Amino acid sequence: MDAAVAAPRSGVQDSAFLRACRREPVPHTPVWFMRQAGRSLPEYRKVREGTAMLESCMRPDLVTEITLQPVRRHGVDAAIYFSDIVVPLKAIGVDLDIKPGVGPVVERPIRTWADLERLRPLEPADVWYVTEAMGQLTGELGATPLIGFAGAPFTLASYLVEGGPSRNHEHTKALMYGAPELWAALLDRLADITSAFLRVQIEAGAAAVQLFDSWVGALAPADYERSVLPASAKVFESVAEYGVPRIHFGVGTGELLPLLGRAGADVVGADWRVPLDEAARRVGPGKAIQGNLDPAVLFAPRSAVERQADRVLESAAALEGHVFNLGHGVLPDTDPEALTRLVSHVHERTAR
Numbered sequence: 001m002d003a004a005v006a007a008p009r010s011g012v013q014d015s016a017f018l019r020a021c022r023r024e025p026v027p028h029t030p031v032w033f034m035r036q037a038g039r040s041l042p043e044y045r046k047v048r049e050g051t052a053m054l055e056s057c058m059r060p061d062l063v064t065e066i067t068l069q070p071v072r073r074h075g076v077d078a079a080i081y082f083s084d085i086v087v088p089l090k091a092i093g094v095d096l097d098i099k100p101g102v103g104p105v106v107e108r109p110i111r112t113w114a115d116l117e118r119l120r121p122l123e124p125a126d127v128w129y130v131t132e133a134m135g136q137l138t139g140e141l142g143a144t145p146l147i148g149f150a151g152a153p154f155t156l157a158s159y160l161v162e163g164g165p166s167r168n169h170e171h172t173k174a175l176m177y178g179a180p181e182l183w184a185a186l187l188d189r190l191a192d193i194t195s196a197f198l199r200v201q202i203e204a205g206a207a208a209v210q211l212f213d214s215w216v217g218a219l220a221p222a223d224y225e226r227s228v229l230p231a232s233a234k235v236f237e238s239v240a241e242y243g244v245p246r247i248h249f250g251v252g253t254g255e256l257l258p259l260l261g262r263a264g265a266d267v268v269g270a271d272w273r274v275p276l277d278e279a280a281r282r283v284g285p286g287k288a289i290q291g292n293l294d295p296a297v298l299f300a301p302r303s304a305v306e307r308q309a310d311r312v313l314e315s316a317a318a319l320e321g322h323v324f325n326l327g328h329g330v331l332p333d334t335d336p337e338a339l340t341r342l343v344s345h346v347h348e349r350t351a352r
């Protein structure tokens, strides 16, 4: 026998989720949901009672429990680590908070060279609680893979420059167009912080990582290519050596998919606006695709949810690898039972 042939994989490495990310045959199409932890679950609200969001992210026992809740309840094929994209920024001392129902708010926005100095490099000890919680989690999850994540440089920059959530990203774009050198320096610093944060997670046991560039769809392709892609590509390159699948996700990215395909991820997420076969064509060969049921569909009756899920599966039939997900995160008022039923439906429909 050829000594170079790897031993059969078992456990996490042989999971349907990781197999699909690697574009290998799967026993069924794997399913997980962005924002599955927290949001719609009553058991989440119960354990979170009286604890602020950012404080919750720094308590390993709470993080472990919240991360496990959707795995227990829905039987999803992967867990996503409970945290938030702004946690590494908080960890290096940025004066930000997460306001309930609003999102991340930054006291003093970052808009000048002097402001940039407030973004120091992230050290693993700054996020000791992530290492601790991931250690607990990988023990508890058995063969279910744990997905680590971080915010992409553009989406983090948007919160930092705007000072909070933004519809039009006007201050962010003003900086990008008006002070390109400062913008490039800001994105480069954020790329390093994000890379360090992902490395901590992979070393603590994350079996895959997702880069959330939620608001990048606000950009035209030429601006994305020139002003953002280099920073996201740096993040993917910085974790390449670990060999864990890297997922790249944004909303409203139909026109950006060919460029996302070039940024370096192994799996590219698509929102519901582009059918998955077309998304795969735009992304190019050699990538798995993740998505893309419209999260609002879950508010329709069961038969309609199943019909729309089947449409997603049909559009994914010829893909090299497909990870079933929503086209964006679970909406807060979603009925958890609808999510559980959807997981079973996708598993049954795709059982091989």
Ligand code: CP3
Pocket (backbone or CB within 6 Å): 033, 034, 035, 036, 037, 038, 039, 053, 080, 081, 082, 083, 084, 085, 086, 098, 100, 101, 102, 103, 104, 149, 165, 212, 214, 328, 329
């Ligand atoms: O996916 C998961 O379930 C893991 C946990 C997770 C959270 N935020 C927990 C959270 C993840 C992956 C995120 C990512 C995140 N955070 C993104 C990218 C994903 C996306 O949806 O596009 C963004 C843009 C943020 C920033 C953020 N944090 C917003 C806009 C909000 C407020 C809106 C809201 O959902 O209420 C948060 C707060 C937040 N992050 C909550 C949770 C569970 C709600 C806080 C609470 O329960 O008090």
